[in-house]
Amino acid sequence: MSSLGLLLLLLLAPLPLQPSSLPPPDTPEGKAAITGLILSALERATSFLKKRLPEVNLDGVVGFRVLEVQLKGVQEEWAWDPPLQPLTLRVGKLVDELAPLLHGSVFYLKLSDPKYLREFQPTIQPGFWKLPQAWTRTNASMVYPTVEPQDSFSEEHSDSCLVQLLGTRGDGSQPCRLSDFCRTLMSKPGCSGYCLSHQLLFFLSARMKGCTEGLFHQTQHYMHLFCANMMDLNRRAEAIGYAYPTRDLFMENIMLCGISGFSDFYKLRWLEAILSWQKPQEGCFGRPAAEDEELSKAVQHQQHFLRRVKRREKQFTDGCSSHNTAMAVAALGGFLYALAEYPPANGERRLYTPAPPNGH
Numbered sequence: 322m323s324s325l326g327l328l329l330l331l332l333l334a335p336l337p338l339q340p341s342s343l344p345p346p347d348t349p350e351g352k353a354a355i356t357g358l359i360l361s362a363l364e365r366a367t368s369f370l371k372k373r374l375p376e377v378n379l380d381g382v383v384g385f386r387v388l389e390v391q392l393k394g395v396q397e398e399w400a401w402d403p404p405l406q407p408l409t410l411r412v413g414k415l416v417d418e419l420a421p422l423l424h425g426s427v428f429y430l431k432l433s434d435p436k437y438l439r440e441f442q443p444t445i446q447p448g449f450w451k452l453p454q455a456w457t458r459t460n461a462s463m464v465y466p467t468v469e470p471q472d473s474f475s476e477e478h479s480d481s482c483l484v485q486l487l488g489t490r491g492d493g494s495q496p497c498r499l500s501d502f503c504r505t506l507m508s509k510p511g512c513s514g515y516c517l518s519h520q521l522l523f524f525l526s527a528r529m530k531g532c533t534e535g536l537f538h539q540t541q542h543y544m545h546l547f548c549a550n551m552m553d554l555n556r557r558a559e560a561i562g563y564a565y566p567t568r569d570l571f572m573e574n575i576m577l578c579g580i581s582g583f584s585d586f587y588k589l590r591w592l593e594a595i596l597s598w599q600k601p602q603e604g605c606f607g608r609p610a611a612e613d614e615e616l617s618k619a620v621q622h623q624q625h626f627l628r629r630v631k632r633r634e635k636q637f638t639d640g641c642s643s644h645n646t647a648m649a650v651a652a653l654g655g656f657l658y659a660l661a662e663y664p665p666a667n668g669e670r671r672l673y674t675p676a677p678p679n680g681h
């Protein structure tokens with residue numbers, strides 16, 4: 322499917338929303354049950370990482386690095402909560418398992434793509450990713466009335482702007498400095514799909530890196546703009562029943578906007594959908610196993626599309642996808658953290674139970 326095709330798919334007619342069958346998160350029992358489900362999924366995904374470490378690419382490692390930070394955040398939240406002891410122990414075990422894997426991944430990335438590793442190494446280093454300082458919600462009035470054709474989006478350009486930002490070009494240039502080209506590309510309105518998520522990733526990385534000058538005076542504004550549009554895309558993905566080609570972007574949007582502090586991406590029914598996509602045997606996320614002819618065709622198109630847009634995507638022969646799995650674990654880690662950080666005892670609900678979209 323061309324990126325235009327994907328976009329059309331996203332823009333097509335809505336279906337009725339499914340009610341969630343997960344227990345409500347606002348009782349201690351419900352919360353513990355949901356937490357247990359997320360942890361089981363993350364334990365299986367970590368086994369996948371362990372087994373396939375030599376084959377996992379850098380984007381894959383980024384997802385698990387983000388997960389590690391989220392798990393540590395959960396540990397801190399629960400440190401003083403005795404009833405949560407068994408769950409805290411499971412979180413601690415996962416953290417202990419992840420640390421050596423993440424450390425070891427650098428060895429393999431050096432072998433497979435040393436240039437990409439050198440340029441993006443900061444994003445897989447401990448301490449780069451941080452949890453949101455404050456929570457906010459998206460504002461639907463910032464959704465673009467129309468979107469630009471996507472043909473102009475190039476991953477190469479977007480990568481080179483990120484390298485500029487990180488200051489890893491190796492020519493002595495400083496982090497946080499931008500060319501006019503990158504300033505325009507990364508802030509231009511009207512993007513959709515991966516163009517939009519890469520724009521957000523750019524500003525999110527700037528925040529993680531501590532860039533505050535020039536364009537980055539307005540980091541929060543751009544995050545609001547991009548996440549409002551990413552929310553709109555996710556609702557469209559849900560409305561078409563999460564057709565496989567949309568899932569990767571759907572989870573990427575939850576991971577990126579979630580860690581940017583937009584709590585309305587943590588919807589219970591979205592959590593339930595993501596949990597249902599994990600391959601029980603492999604523990605990974607990727608191409609669905611049972612597909613009819615039609616879907617299978619769409620997937621082939623999708624792979625063509627991913628090759629064009631995400632050239633470092635790695636699809637394993639068993640249908641596991643390194644990128645899909647990475648986005649899934651970082652999205653799930655975000656749900657876990659959101660659930661842990663706002664216990665119902667505070668009288669606040671963090672996981673959004675049905676809040677159907679208006680007017681799409």
Ligand SMILES: *[C@@H]1O[C@H](CO)[C@@H](O)[C@H](O)[C@H]1NC(C)=O
Nearest residue numbers: 458459460461462463464545
């Ligand atoms: C949402 O965005 C619009 C337009 O930018 C603004 O006027 C409005 O105040 C915002 N609403 C909230 C709740 O921030």
